[in-house]
Amino acid sequence: MIKVMQNKNNILVLGVGNILLHDEGIGVHVVRDLEEHYSFSEQVTLLDGGTLGMRLLNAIGQADYMIVADTLCSGKAPGTVSRLTGSELKGRVAAKNSQHQVSFLETIAYADFLGMLPETVMIGCEPKDLSAWGTELSLEVAEARPLMLEKVLEEIRLAGGEVRPLADA
């Protein structure tokens, strides 16, 4: 049984990344999976944030809880799925991990600076291939995709959001 840790009113589930750079897009793929296979209670908003960077300030500022799905370079084996809290995330701002992360982590830094950053958790996947150009995921990241999905769903439930599987076509 899932124990609800808190009841949030505006849960933003944000997938960021560049799908044209293979594994870089895993966060976006995960949000699309969520859209395709599940419906959610009203307080949950799914957003494909792509590479919008600072343009995400509006959506981020309106949330009181944010679950980010993204690639995360931390020297682990490709396909490793990790969970970072907001404070652990802020500690990574200096390091340039991936191409969009330069702007997304800076967006988080700015949002924090402006008092617009909600409580945040990131579900990250260690990439293998960040090269241009293609939308296919590497084998390791493709295999990790369902696990990432599960972990994001878990976070949504922990925040008080309801998840209902859609009947598969």
Place this chain on the structure above:
Amino acid sequence: MVERLVIDPVTRIEGHLKIEVEINNGVVTDAWSSGTLFRGIETILQGREPDEAWLITQRLCGVCTYIHGVTSVRSVEDAVNVTVPENARHIRNLLTGGLFVHDHPVHFYHLSALDWVDIVSALSADVSATESLANSLSPNAPAIDFAATQQSLQNFVDSGKLGPFAGGYWGHSAYTLSPEENLLFAAHYLLALRQQVKAGRMHAIFGGKNPHVQSLRVGGVTCQNEINSTRINEFRSLLNEMRDFIDTVYLPDVQHLASAYPEWGAIGGFKNYLAFGEFQMSNTDQGDLFLPAGVIMDKNINQVSDVMLGEINEHVRHSWYAGSTARYPQNGETVPNYTGYDTTDRYSWLKAPRYQGEPMEVGPLARVLVAYGMGHSAFVNAVDSFLAKAGLGIEAMHSTMGRSAARAIETKVIADEMGYWLDQLQPGASARVSVSLPSQASGIGLNEAPRGALGHWISIENQKIGNYQMVVPSTWNLGPRCGSGLRGPVEEALIGTPVANPEQPVEILRIVHSYDPCLACAVHVTDNDQDTHYTVKLG
């Protein structure tokens, strides 16, 4: 002593720009501006549906979002000779105006202010002296807790991770504001960052979303159902917030900066100006524009000539395209041919547009001077008032500071006018006409993007796009030399700039940033190194 200095990439711009200068005894004696990325959108468009061009061209840039989209639909509407309904004309004006009202304050605070404002110096400001300063400059500005701002800046600096403030030339001798002025501007930088989110939201009311609106079509706009009192009031409320911000924060800040750096009213200027004009005021007279079209040569503000499009040629002699023929855009070609970076030969992905053979500056300063020269009363009053408050004469407009001044002035004038455009929206009336595309036609879409004059030239063959050529503002401003060897505007503007320390060329950045470069973003290039310098490997 002669030395060469390269800034690559130039940051706090949009796109990929490299600036190289020759410095002789501390003064710039020559300059080369290089656009370091090729997009190929013109090539991608060939063979596609004319009424879908706007979807693709809009993706040229998410900063100047929307503007390429509307230029595309205009080019097709010109080709088929269709006039959009009044509602559509007003919506498009509101969307264009909304773009200006968003982009210009962002440019001032987030892309150029830190060339003049020393963030680190703000940490030693006296808070109550800052409050007095704020009150004397603009008593109606929103109240700010300067102590809190200073503390959060301090926390940021203490964390060791300067983030967006890293790599600045803090402490450079060219920064001459007091710590209190620096703290005031730093607080406004943050305020502006929160405020611009609302301008984006305003744009999305009739655009559908921002960036990259959904509501454009050849023949009109698709947001007819949003033309209702609820949406109109929502837009008006956000607009009025922006107007307060412009009047009490943005404009006073630019005025103060101009008076604090008077010598920069004589550095970094150019002499020729071109404006296509914008904001169609009539469905029957295409020449009736709120921002008038015009040409000024050799700083002769009192002699504004009509724009003759046929006088435009794009040169490729010093650019990475095949051949050396300068072409009128309708007959333009995009045949990329990279031959290596060579400042004595070809050195940029930007072509070099010329008007009557002359390089032309486009953008806020061009528009404001054209309007001023034509006696447009809103602009005459705004410019004269600005110059009086800053203690400068009209000559000072032809400068780095003049560009910032013009940007702020036109933001105010446009924002003040937008309420009238809102008033003219008619709920229930049509916002779109259907259009059937001919098999052969050609058309031109002209516009003013926030950064300057913009044109799309389309030819339709067998109902598909045959040729498509775009001449964008930053091509005019940041393009290289032409076939006659004349420097482009930024290259010319850099000549004579004093550089106190080549390791920290803030003076050069002031001029380059004043053009609000927007070279169209694409792939970013990262380096595993966490240094402030990048090595770019081409090819």
